Structures are given as C-alpha cells and as structure tokens.
Amino acid sequence: MKLYLINSTRTNNFNDEQMLGKIKTLWGEATRKLESHQNSVYGVYYDYESDYKADHSLSVAIEDNNGNTFIEIPSNEIYEVFKVDTTDEQGIIKAWSKIWEQEEAGSLKRAYSYDFEKYNPNGEIEIHIAIKQS
Numbered sequence: 001m002k003l004y005l006i007n008s009t010r011t012n013n014f015n016d017e018q019m020l021g022k023i024k025t026l027w028g029e030a031t032r033k034l035e036s037h038q039n040s041v042y043g044v045y046y047d048y049e050s051d052y053k054a055d056h057s058l059s060v061a062i063e064d065n066n067g068n069t070f071i072e073i074p075s076n077e078i079y080e081v082f083k084v085d086t087t088d089e090q091g092i093i094k095a096w097s098k099i100w101e102q103e104e105a106g107s108l109k110r111a112y113s114y115d116f117e118k119y120n121p122n123g124e125i126e127i128h129i130a131i132k133q134s
C-alpha cells in the first residue's frame with residue numbers, strides 16, 4: 001500500500017517529555033491540510049529503534065496522491081487488527097494499552113516494521129499491528 005505523507009515526527013512513548021505536544025501538533029496540522037478529505041486517514045508508525053518503548057517515527061498519511069513524498073507499506077505484511085471503541089474518549093489509548101499488554105504477556109509477536117491506525121470516513125478506527133511471520 002502506498003500512502004502519501006501529510007506530516008511526520010519522531011518521538012518516544014515513554015521518554016519524550018514533548019510527545020503529547022508533538023502528536024497534537026502533527027494531527028492539528030494534518031487536520032487543517034485535510035479539511036475536505038473524504039477518505040481514510042492513517043497514522044503510520046515505523047522506523048522503530050527497537051520496540052514500543054523506544055524511539056519511532058509517526059506520520060499522518062492518506063491514499064490519495066496529493067504530494068510527492070510517500071511511504072510504502074510492504075504488501076507481504078501480516079496484521080492483527082484491533083478495533084477501537086470510538087464511544088470511549090480514551091478508546092485509542094486503551095487499545096494501545098491492550099496491544100502492549102498482549103506483547104508483554106507473549107501473546108502478540110510484533111514485527112516492528114509498519115503499524116498503522118486507520119481512521120475510516122464512517123468514524124470507525126482500527127489499529128493494524130504487523131506481526132512476526134513464522
């Protein structure tokens with residue numbers, strides 16, 4: 001899947017004091033650029049230093065060709081999909097916590113290649129986690 005980048009940042013979930021500000025700024029700028037966009041929007045996580053506790057890149061992207069800079073998610077990736085409870089204000093945070101808990105418990109073997117949140121036009125949100133292939 002080829003996605004066109006709208007905006008990007010590099011951060012760390014646990015050791016970057018400016019993480020929330022970076023993410024808010026990233027999504028705020030992307031939202032302004034995508035005011036009339038009617039299709040899915042993606043939050044893509046990649047370029048992991050090691051695991052979810054380390055540095056990684058985050059980009060907001062779309063499938064439309066609105067720019068020259070893109071990121072290509074390999075078509076041979078296998079994903080486990082986590083549905084986000086969009087009725088819960090903390091739905092995304094709770095979904096990520098569940099992902100991290102499953103990883104810590106050994107029931108989720110992440111590939112740490114490309115993961116993404118897919119924001120569908122109908123309001124549904126899915127988190128796609130690349131898993132290691134046996």
